[in-house]
Amino acid sequence: MSEHHHGHGHHHHHHDNHFTDMEARVKALETVLTEKGLIDPAAIDAIVETYEMKIGPRNGARVVAKAWVDADFAEWLKRDATAAIASLGFTGRQGEHMRAVFNTADTHNLVVCTLCSCYPWSVLGLPPVWYKAPPYRSRAVIDPRGVLSEFGVTLPEATRIRVWDSTAELRYLVVPERPAGTEGFSEEELAGLVTRDSMIGTGLALSAEAVR
Amino acid sequence: MNTCKVVSPLVASAELPKSPEGDPVFAEPWQANAFAMTVRLHEKGVFSWPEWAEALSAELYKPGRKADASDYYDCWVAALSRLVTELSIASCRELEHLTRSWQRAAEATPHGQPIVLANDPERP
Incomplete structure (x- = not known):
């Protein structure tokens, strides 16, 4: 009943993923803060969710x-x-x-x-x-x-x-x-x-x- | 999550980007994450909002800012990084290493697989 379309395949990048400096820096902060037990993904998601509808x-x-x-x-x-x-x-x-x-x-x-x-x-x-x-x-x-x-x-x-x-x-x-x-x-x-x-x-x- | 608790710190942050309806605006998910982490740390009492405001304001008033304020969240992340190091939660060097590590991990992860730190080939 359904068709599955893939947009993949047109471009063949050697690297598919890239983090900008800011993305990587935020991930680094997240890693440190999670390791220290200061934040947890659920709480962060909940805060983001509160705002996502506004954007x-x-x-x-x-x-x-x-x-x-x-x-x-x-x-x-x-x-x-x-x-x-x-x-x-x-x-x-x-x-x-x-x-x-x-x-x-x-x-x-x-x-x-x-x-x-x-x-x-x-x-x-x-x-x-x-x-x-x-x-x-x-x-x-x-x-x-x-x-x-x-x-x-x-x-x-x-x-x-x-x-x-x-x-x-x-x-x-x-x-x-x-x-x-x-x-x-x-x-x-x-x-x-x-x-x-x-x-x-x-x-x-x-x-x-x-x-x- | 209590919405009121989340909103209250915003009132103290006059320069937060806002939509015409007065709602906060993020251009990309990392900005929302940086924002949410800051709100969470404040909720947990890691720093007070005036402390945060001071750190952010120091970054915002550095020379060389973009006129359209599109680097607002760059400043936000710089301020958060600085507070995290000043409060000895992590060292500058540690943050720097982790940042590079995440970048290598992203490069080493094929599209379609979750990017995890363990994918960094240089990670022990």
Whole structure:
């Protein structure tokens, strides 16, 4: 029922992983502080989680809302998501490429990073904890329908689910379907309907009643 | 996690980057981690918030800062490193070694596998 797309394979880097000075320095601090029992990963995750909703998802929501109201932008987003998203001022800091995948009446898209936790920070902020967790990473591919139902998303049997596997070089943004009854909504109102999960594919856009 | 406890130190930090809605903003996960570690150390009483503010402010007012403040969290990490060494939690040398070790570990880890310190080929 599901297809598994790999963005891997186009680039053959000798080294796939790299820590900037800052990333490495923060890891070093984390190591020392953990060894001394001063911090623990759960507490750090909890603090980050408190803030993660405040950061990026609005950027992605603006991209989606614009695609909903502006057919030319939607076309551009389909063709060259990196450039279309950059035109709104959201660019990745690691030179990663973006690809937008559009939900339709018969296809639902779901994004995962089976290997680690590649995530489009520039448009979605920090990845939620579950996105980084092994259960989601393994089960999204094997049983996407089951995963979706746990997120409260039940799709018709006939709906095809495509699973997209992010990499360090290529990251995906799901463009959810525009909810019914939103004709005449402003772009800003529409953006308010676009949740983070709807752009990962573990949710749908909110219904029209949510903002009016 | 009590949200109030987390938010309160922020009030004391006037220069924390904020969104138009007044929420704190991170550009990358390491910034959030550095931020969260600092909040946690403060909660644990390792340092007071004024102590932290002083350390951060010393870094923020060093010459050569970027005009757009995009190096704000670089300063944050420098301040945290300094406090950690001043409080003798770790030495400068230890932090430096660990930083290089993490970088070697990342380089030695193929994409898809978790980056762990043990992957550093020079680690005993």
